[in-house]
Each structure stands twice: as C-alpha cells, then as structure tokens.
Amino acid sequence: xxxxxxxxxxxxxxxxxxxxxxxxxxxxxxxxxxxxxxxxxxxxxxxxxxxxxxxxxxxxxxxxxxxxxxxxxxxxxxxxxxxxxxxxxxxxxxxxxxxxxxxxxxxxxxxxxxxxxxxxxxxxxxxxxxxxxxxxxxxxxxxxxxxxxxxxxxxxxxx
Amino acid sequence: xxxxxxxxxxxxxxxxxxxxxxxxxxxxxxxxxxxxxxxxxxxxxxxxxxxxxxxxxxxxxxxxxxxxxxxxxxxxxxxxxxxxxxxxxxxxxxxxxxxxxxxxxxxxxxxxxxxxxxxxxxxxxxxxxxxxxxxxxxxxxxxxxxxxxxxxxxxxxxxxxxxxxxxxxxxxxxxxxxxxxxxxxxxxxxxxxxxxxxxxxxxxxxxxxxxxxxxxxxxxxxxxxxxxxxxxxxxxxxxxxxxxxxxxxxxxxxxxxxxxxxxxxxxxxxxxxxxxxxxxxxxxxxxxxxxxxxxxxxxxxxxxxxxxxxxxxxxxxxxxxxxxxxxxxxxxxxxxxxxxxxxxxxxxxxxxxxxxxxxxxxxxxxxxxxxxxxxxxxxxxxxxxxxxxxxxxxxxxxxxxxxxxxxxxxxxxxxxxxxxxxxxxxxxxxxxxxxxxxxxxxxxxxxxxxxxxxxxxxxxxxxxxxxxxxxxxxxxxxxxxxxxxxxxxxxxxxxxxxxxxxxxxxxxxxxxxxxxxxxxxxxxxxxxxxxxxxxxxxxxxxxxxxxxxxxxxxxxxxxxxxxxxxxxxxxxxxxxxxxxxxxxxxxxxxxxxxxxxxxxxxxxxxxxxxxxxxxxxxxxxxxxxxxxxxxxxxxxxxxxxxxxxxxxxxxxxxxxxxxxxxxxxxxxxxxxxxxxxxxxxxxxxxxxxxxxxxxxxxxxxxxxxxxxxxxx
Numbered sequence: 033x034x035x036x037x038x039x040x041x042x043x044x045x046x047x048x049x050x051x052x053x054x055x056x057x058x059x060x061x062x063x064x065x066x067x068x069x070x071x072x073x074x075x076x077x078x079x080x081x082x083x084x085x086x087x088x089x090x091x092x093x094x095x096x097x098x099x100x101x102x103x104x105x106x107x108x109x110x111x112x113x114x115x116x117x118x119x120x121x122x123x124x125x126x127x128x129x130x131x132x133x134x135x136x137x138x139x140x141x142x143x144x145x146x147x148x149x150x151x152x153x154x155x156x157x158x159x160x161x162x163x164x165x166x167x168x169x170x171x172x173x174x175x176x177x178x179x180x181x182x183x184x185x186x187x188x189x190x191x
Numbered sequence: 192x193x194x195x196x197x198x199x200x201x202x203x204x205x206x207x208x209x210x211x212x213x214x215x216x217x218x219x220x221x222x223x224x225x226x227x228x229x230x231x232x233x234x235x236x237x238x239x240x241x242x243x244x245x246x247x248x249x250x251x252x253x254x255x256x257x258x259x260x261x262x263x264x265x266x267x268x269x270x271x272x273x274x275x276x277x278x279x280x281x282x283x284x285x286x287x288x289x290x291x292x293x294x295x296x297x298x299x300x301x302x303x304x305x306x307x308x309x310x311x312x313x314x315x316x317x318x319x320x321x322x323x324x325x326x327x328x329x330x331x332x333x334x335x336x337x338x339x340x341x342x343x344x345x346x347x348x349x350x351x352x353x354x355x356x357x358x359x360x361x362x363x364x365x366x367x368x369x370x371x372x373x374x375x376x377x378x379x380x381x382x383x384x385x386x387x388x389x390x391x392x393x394x395x396x397x398x399x400x401x402x403x404x405x406x407x408x409x410x411x412x413x414x415x416x417x418x419x420x421x422x423x424x425x426x427x428x429x430x431x432x433x434x435x436x437x438x439x440x441x442x443x444x445x446x447x448x449x450x451x452x453x454x455x456x457x458x459x460x461x462x463x464x465x466x467x468x469x470x471x472x473x474x475x476x477x478x479x480x481x482x483x484x485x486x487x488x489x490x491x492x493x494x495x496x497x498x499x500x501x502x503x504x505x506x507x508x509x510x511x512x513x514x515x516x517x518x519x520x521x522x523x524x525x526x527x528x529x530x531x532x533x534x535x536x537x538x539x540x541x542x543x544x545x546x547x548x549x550x551x552x553x554x555x556x557x558x559x560x561x562x563x564x565x566x567x568x569x570x571x572x573x574x575x576x577x578x579x580x581x582x583x584x585x586x587x588x589x590x591x592x593x594x595x596x597x598x599x600x601x602x603x604x605x606x607x608x609x610x611x612x613x614x615x616x617x618x619x620x621x622x623x624x625x626x627x628x629x630x631x632x633x634x635x636x637x638x639x640x641x642x643x644x645x646x647x648x649x650x651x652x653x654x655x656x657x658x659x660x661x662x663x664x665x666x667x668x669x670x671x672x673x674x675x676x677x678x679x680x681x682x683x684x685x686x687x688x689x690x691x692x693x694x695x696x697x698x699x700x701x702x703x704x705x706x707x708x709x710x711x712x713x714x715x716x717x718x719x720x721x722x723x724x725x726x727x728x729x730x731x732x733x734x735x736x737x738x739x740x741x742x743x744x745x746x747x748x749x750x751x752x753x754x755x756x757x758x759x760x761x762x763x764x765x766x767x768x769x770x771x772x773x774x775x776x777x778x779x780x781x782x783x784x785x786x787x788x789x790x791x792x793x794x795x796x797x798x799x800x801x802x803x804x805x806x807x808x809x810x811x812x813x814x815x816x817x818x819x820x821x822x823x824x825x826x827x828x829x830x831x832x833x834x835x836x837x838x839x840x841x842x843x844x845x846x847x848x849x850x851x852x853x854x855x856x857x858x859x860x861x862x863x864x865x866x867x868x869x870x871x872x873x874x875x876x877x878x879x880x881x882x883x884x885x886x887x888x889x890x891x892x893x894x895x896x897x898x899x900x901x902x903x
Binding site: 063 | 540549552643646649681
C-alpha cells in the first residue's frame with residue numbers, strides 16, 4: 033500500500049507531499065522522503081554504480097526502512113517523484129513464500145506504470161498557467177488525481 | 192559484538208596437549224601459537240595429569256535423550272579450546288627411546304597408558320622425541336616405537352631445543368606443522384562423522400538433539416577449516432531451531448523463547464561471519480534479511496516485549512559491526528545491487544550505517560517498552576533483591592537461581608514471573624539513551640563518509656532529540672542547529688518547523704533570550720500550513736512546538752511579541768524559565784543577507800533617481816514586508832546612510848507619545864507614518880533626502896524599533 037507520495041524539485045525542495053496513512057507518522061514520512069534524496073543523488077551522480085537503471089526514469093527501490101520501502105522516479109527536468117509504500121505485503125509474501133505475484137507487484141513491473149500516470153498528472157498540474165515553476169503545487173485537482181491514482185494502485189495490487 | 196564470548200567471535204583454535212618434559216613446553220607452545228592458523232597448547236607435566244583431565248566419560252548413553260533441557264551448553268566451545276585436546280603429544284628424550292631396556296619399557300608403558308586414556312575419546316596423538324646435538328636414534332628402536340605407538344613415521348617428530356635455528360625445522364619435519372594439522376583434521380572429521388551418523392540415524396526424535404549435533408558438526412567442520420560444510424551445518428541447525436518455536440514445551444513460554452532467540456542469534460552470527468569472510472556479501476545481507484523477517488514478529492509475552500526489541504537491536508548492531516570489520520570488497524556495489532531479481536539489494540543495505548541506525552531505532556523501542564513494563568510492575572522494589580541471585584545457567588540462553596546452602600550451591604530453575612522480574616531489574620541497570628546516541632553517532636559518521644548528508648542529518652536529528660530528552664540542551668542545540676541549516680537550505684519547512692520547535696525549547700531551557708526570539712520569529716513566519724498535506728498533521732511525536740499549522744504559528748507569534756513588546760515590560764514566557772527582556776537590556780536582532788530571519792522581515796530602500804547630486808534632494812522609497820501571521824506594528828523606523836546627516840527616523844503616527852519622546856533627539860530628520868505591517872503586504876514609504884558633500888550615497892541600515900531589529 034502506498035502511504036506517501038512526493039514531488040521534489042530539482043533543487044531538492046519539496047513541491048508536493050501527500051500522505052495516505054491513518055497513523056500519526058506523517059512527519060516520519062517527510063523524513064523518509066528527504067533521506068531518500070541521498071539515494072537519488074547517489075544514483076544520478078554515480079552512473080557506474082547505478083547500472084542499468086541510469087537511462088530509465090524509474091529509479092527502482094531506493095532503500096528499505098523498517099516498515100516502508102521507498103521508490104523513486106526522475107523526470108527529464110530533474111524533478112523527482114518519491115513514493116513510500118508499506119512493506120507488509122512484500123514481507124508476508126516473502127516469509128510465507130506464497131504470493132509471488134503480490135511480491136512482484138510492489139516491484140518495478142507494477143510501479144513503473146504508476147509513476148507514468150503520476151508523471152502525467154504532474155505535467156498537467158505544472159502546465160497550468162497560474163502555476164509558478166519551482167513553487168509548491170497547490171492545485172486541488174492535482175491532489176485529487178494523485179489520490180485516485182494511489183487508490184487505484186492499492187486496488188490493483190490487492191487484486 | 193564484544194559482548195559475545197571470544198570463542199564465538201574468533202575462528203576455532205585447535206588444542207594440543209604436551210605431556211612430560213615441562214622445560215621444553217614454553218618453546219614448543221610459542222612456536223605452535225605463532226603459526227597460521229595458531230595452535231593452542233595445554234602443557235601437562237606428566238601423564239597422570241592427563242588422566243585427571245580426561246576422566247572416564249560419564250555421559251549418559253547416546254541413545255537416551257538428555258535429562259535436563261537445553262539446546263547448547265554454554266561452555267562447550269571453550270572446552271574444546273582450552274580443556275579437551277584433540278591431539279596429545281607426549282615428549283620423550285632420545286635417551287629414553289634409545290636407552291637401556293628399563294627406560295624403553297617405561298616409554299612403552301607410558302604409550303600404552305596414553306592410548307588407553309585417549310582412545311575412548313578418539314583423541315589423536317603423535318610422539319615428540321627430544322634430541323641433543325649429535326644424537327642419533329637407533330633405527331630399530333625407532334621402528335619399535337612406531338609399532339608400539341601404532342603411528343605412521345610422519346607422526347614421530349624430533350625436536351632439538353638447543354639449536355634455535357633448527358627449531359623450526361626440527362619441529363616441522365614436513366616443512367609445516369602438518370602432522371598436527373593432519374591429526375586435527377582426522378580428529379574433527381571422525382567426530383563430525385560420529386555426530387552425523389547419529390543425526391542421520393535419528394534414533395532420538397528430539398529437536399534439541401538435532402540442533403546440538405548439527406551445531407557440533409559445524410564447529411568440527413570449522414576446526415578443520417571446511418567452511419562450506421560448516422556453513423551448511425550451521426544453516427541446518429538454524430532452520431531446525433526455527434521449527435522449534437511453537438512446538439517445544441520444555442521451558443516456561445517466556446524463557447523458552449529467550450533461549451531459542453539466543454541460540455538463533457549465535458547461529459546467525461556464525462553464519463553471517465562465515466559468509467562475510469568468504470566474501471559473500473550479497474548472501475550475507477540476504478541471510479540477514481531473512482533472519483530479521485523470521486524473528487521480528489516473535490515479540491513474545493507483553494511484559495517482556497522490551498527483551499525482543501533489545502534482541503532486535505543487537506542483531507542490527509552486530510551485523511553492522513560484522514560488515515564494518517570484514518570490510519570485504521564492497522567497492523563493486525553495482526554488481527551486488529543489480530544482480531538481484533525479486534528483492535534487489537539497495538546500496539544502503541551494504542553499509543554498516545544503515546544497520547546502526549536501525550539498531551538505535553530498535554533500542555528506542557526497547558526503552559519505551561521497558562518504561563511501560565516498569566510502570567506496570569508494582570513490586571519494583573522487591574525485584575532487585577530476588578533478581579540478584581539469578582545467574583546464567585548451564586545452557587545458552589537459560590538462567591537459574593543460585594541457591595547457596597553452606598558450601599554447596601544449587602541451581603534452581605526460574606518461573607516465568609521470576610525471570611521477568613530479573614529481566615526488568617537487569618534492564619533498569621542500563622542507560623539506553625547513551626547507547627542510542629552512540630549508535631546514531633556511528634551511523635551519522637558513516638553516512639558522512641558516504642556523503643549522504645540528508646541521512647546524516649536525520650541521524651543527527653535523532654541524536655539531538657536523545658540529548659534533549661536527557662536534558663543535555665547544549666549538545667542538543669548544537670546538533671539541531673546543523674540539521675536546521677540543512678532543512679532551511681533545501682526548503683523543507685515542515686521538517687525545519689520540527690527542529691526549530693526543539694531549538695526554541697532548548698534556548699528557553701538555557702535562558703538564551705536572543706535565540707529564543709529568533710527561533711520563535713522564524714517559526715512564526717515559516718510558510719507551513721496543514722493545507723499542503725491531505726490532512727492536518729496530528730502526529731504524536733511532534734516537536735515541543737506542536738504540529739506545523741497556521742494556528743500554531745499564530746500562537747508562537749503572540750507569545751514572542753508578548754515577550755518583547757514594550758507594553759509587556761519584563762515578562763517571562765513561563766514562570767519556570769529565565770527568558771526575560773527588560774527595557775534596560777533591549778534585544779538587537781540583525782537580519783543580514785544570509786540571516787534565516789529574512790523570512791520574517793524584509794526591507795529594501797530604492798532611490799528614485801539613478802544619479803544623486805550633492806545638495807539636491809532626491810526621493811527614496813523604503814519598503815517593508817512581514818511574513819508573520821499577524822499584523823505587526825513598528826514603533827519607529829530609522830534609516831541610516833553612509834552620510835549620517837541624511838539619516839532619518841520614521842515614527843509610528845499611531846503612537847504619538849513615542850514620537851514626542853524621541854523627537855529631534857539627534858537632530859535627524861523625523862517623519863511620521865502609520866508603521867503597520869500587514870502579512871505579506873509591502874509597506875512602501877517615500878521620502879526626500881538631500882545628499883551633503885559627496886555624491887556617493889547609499890543606505891546601509893533600516894532599523895525598526897519594536898524590539899530593535901536591524902535590517903541591512
């Protein structure tokens with residue numbers, strides 16, 4: 033399940049952060065997103081280490097924390113999309129070794145389309161003539177669209 | 192890792208026992224110890240001591256299950272290192288061997304006795320003959336000795352103690368101490384086989400037994416340096432152990448889980464160590480991940496949950512230390528990272544800092560669980576007295592009560608209640624905060640080396656909150672300041688809000704008025720609002736300043752203006768703090784080009800004309816912008832130029848009493864205007880100034896007096 037999505041500008045400034053969790057850990061998610069920028073930097077600045085993912089916009093799994101997994105996506109304008117997902121499904125599947133399909137779903141094959149939809153929503157939001165480039169995205173339409181994408185991802189991964 | 196006994200942490204060292212001719216023992220011992228791999232020696236003056244050391248086995252028959260429960264005996268490893276030799280080397284002089292029949296008979300009798308003692312235990316032996324310069328052993332006697340000892344010629348070594356240069360050669364008849372190693376390998380191979388047969392027969396359907404024997408076989412394999420076999424056997428033992436959870440009923444539930452976890456920890460340590468030293472970093476990390484996944488949910492009984500978190504923390508710490516010490520070639524991270532399929536490894540999982548950070552997090556969990564357990568235990572005073580007599584028992588991961596009756600002492604098994612009391616009493620002895628700080632510091636330094644600034648900042652932030660919690664505000668403030676500048680630089684205002692909340696509290700506790708006002712103003716002006724997020728922040732662990740929201744900004748605004756406004760005079764923010772501003776000691780804040788307070792107040796002075804002529808009046812516009820949540824009223828604004836005669840003061844027209852007070856004080860031009868700054872709205876004031884002698888005129892300061900902020 034996706035618990036947080038973020039758009040981070042090319043100066044590493046947050047442009048949009050939305051969390052989807054009932055627990056009181058919104059601030060913790062901010063920290064996680066911020067820390068994940070180090071991994072993005074590492075992957076972008078050290079192309080040799082980052083291997084085959086270099087030329088792709090989807091950066092893959094950035095790093096795992098205790099309860100979450102962080103995935104990244106880099107647009108060609110160096111804007112980063114970060115999502116934080118709970119690791120519960122993956123861990124259960126891994127331990128019990130029963131649901132490999134679910135396990136893979138949180139992986140590249142499933143997240144890449146998600147990021148593409150998210151990217152499309154972002155492009156629409158920043159194409160608004162009233163949006164100031166580099167400033168926070170305050171559009172409610174964008175927020176609603178992101179919510180829909182996140183919810184639909186939750187449904188598809190659960191199904 | 193240091194808390195593990197040495198025999199666990201280091202590779203096994205074989206033990207050889209030297210018997211007789213004590214004067215040569217030191218020389219031989221030193222020589223054997225200096226070899227790679229080293230050999231420990233147990234020096235015995237004569238054969239009778241060996242008899243004492245190896246009494247007739249009083250073990251129960253192999254086919255009967257052990258009576259007292261337990262998986263691994265605590266001293267089993269150390270026993271094979273220091274007490275039970277795998278090879279015995281009796282020393283005879285060449286005179287004894289080649290001498291008269293009486294001496295020869297004595298040699299034969301000693302050999303027979305030795306064989307009788309060591310055979311039941313399958314201990315191997317070789318014979319060392321001490322020769323002097325020019326000595327030559329009778330060939331017939333040599334053959335007779337070989338036959339008597341039933342040894343191959345290569346296991347009869349000669350040693351000349353007088354010739355140091357020859358020492359190595361004489362001991363190493365085969366260039367290296369191979370005879371010793373051959374025998375060690377035979378011994379451990381035999382022992383391993385014996386154990387393996389027993390396990391394969393499965394005559395005893397006891398999980399304990401199977402784990403123990405897999406473990407022993409693994410240690411024997413390690414002794415003979417068969418790392419692959421050792422690894423396989425340790426893994427077998429680990430997997431069997433995992434099956435034991437939920438099936439074993441030997442001990443009360445809490446103690447049972449503690450024992451299983453302790454054994455799992457030791458097996459896991461061995462496995463990780465072997466994998467890492469074999470250069471298999473990826474496998475080690477994957478193994479650790481599985482280990483973590485298998486056990487992290489085995490929290491156990493609610494009253495001892497803290498034991499689980501402590502255990503988890505130790506797993507991460509030890510694995511981090513192992514990664515750090517083994518420091519195998521992790522340079523080629525890309526191959527490690529990209530090689531994985533379903534669950535790829537990430538860069539950070541290969542660095543110790545990641546593990547230290549999580550170890551600290553788990554230790555925090557432990558601390559809060561322990562606090563809860565302590566608050567729930569009403570008999571905390573009684574605990575300490577009964578817990579004192581609890582000691583580690585015979586088996587790994589078990590504890591018992593030591594009862595002394597006169598000279599004798601007996602071990603009494605504990606009930607789960609007694610064990611819980613003991614665990615809580617032990618837990619109280621440690622200051623977890625310092626341990627957490629130490630772990631985070633390690634992690635922070637390690638992230639620093641990796642140039643992962645943000646992760647380092649997060650660790651520093653966590654360290655600072657720990658310092659804050661223990662009341663060390665000076666260290667906390669220093670760390671928070673560093674973190675705040677990182678967040679400020681990148682515009683992460685929600686995170687900055689949290690840090691500033693702590694900083695504000697630190698300065699309040701330290702009585703630092705200026706800092707308190709600065710942090711408060713910055714917070715009040717921070718563009719945070721709950722509107723940016725899907726829902727308002729309502730996190731439990733928000734900073735002392737509360738969740739970032741407009742209403743909270745307003746609260747802070749009112750508080751700080753209440754403190755500094757003249758009307759308030761000498762007020763304190765709270766009665767228990769030393770924050771005070773009086774009219775005698777006004778507070779001066781400077782907002783320069785790099786000040787974080789630029790977010791609070793901005794001032795700019797614009798000249799209407801491009802050229803300023805001496806003696807001719809020119810117009811300037813002073814613009815002020817406040818981003819504070821409420822309207823701010825300024826008492827007086829002083830604009831200073833490089834030519835002091837041009838300076839002028841604007842008084843707040845709405846406060847005539849103030850205007851009268853300072854009117855014409857220093858002969859400066861005095862103007863009057865409504866100095867009211869509405870949030871996010873520029874206040875523009877235009878005035879004429881006349882330059883004196885010079886055409887070079889520039890404004891360098893705008894001084895606004897509410898509480899005297901200088902804007903340059």
